[in-house]
Structure formats: structure tokens, C-alpha cells
Amino acid sequence: MSTTYSECMVLARVELEVAKRLVNEEISAYPAPIAGCDQQFNQLLSERHRITRALQELTAEVHIPTPRAP
Known part of the structure; x- marks a missing residue:
């Protein structure tokens, strides 16, 4: 069975949402x-921030500059 790019993106987003909830x-x-002073708590906050950033990157619109033809 072949998985499409779109399916992979949806799966990534779903898994990150689950990770964020957990x-x-x-x-x-x-x-x-x-x-x-609590290293373990600070690590959890850091992980939450990383997950949030990853979700933002997955949903952000990508700007691809294209050269203008003369």
C-alpha cells in the first residue's frame, strides 16, 4: 500500500496533537x-514548546520565491 504525501502530513499533525495533549x-x-529549579518540569515545558513549533511549521504557508521573467 502506498501512502501519499498528504496522508503523511495529516498523520504527522495528528501525532503531534496527541503528543501535545499528553x-x-x-x-x-x-x-x-x-x-x-525543577529540571524535569522545565524539560516538559521545553518539549511542549518544541511540539507547538513543529505544529506551527506543518500548518504554515510556505513562500517559495520565484524569479521574475524579463
Whole structure:
């Protein structure tokens, strides 16, 4: 079975949304940290930021400059 580019993009977006939801759940359930001192909590925040950026990149419109013909 052959998978299309569009199907791969949809799957990537769905998986990233699931990852974001799971990280958000883990952050919500995390005990109150000492601000700036909890490495594991800070790592979760960093992962959430990376996932959010990846989702933004997948949904961003791509500008491809094309040369103007004389």
C-alpha cells in the first residue's frame, strides 16, 4: 500500500496533537515545582514548546520565491 504525501502530513499533525495533549496532561498533573529549579518540569515545558513549533511549521504557508521573467 502506498501512502501519499498528504496522508503523511495529516498523520504527522495528528501525532503531534496527541503528543501535545499528553505533555499538557503531564504538566497539569505535575506537583507544584520550585520555579526555575525543577529540571524535569522545565524539560516538559521545553518539549511542549518544541511540539507547538513543529505544529506551527506543518500548518504554515510556505513562500517559495520565484524569479521574475524579463
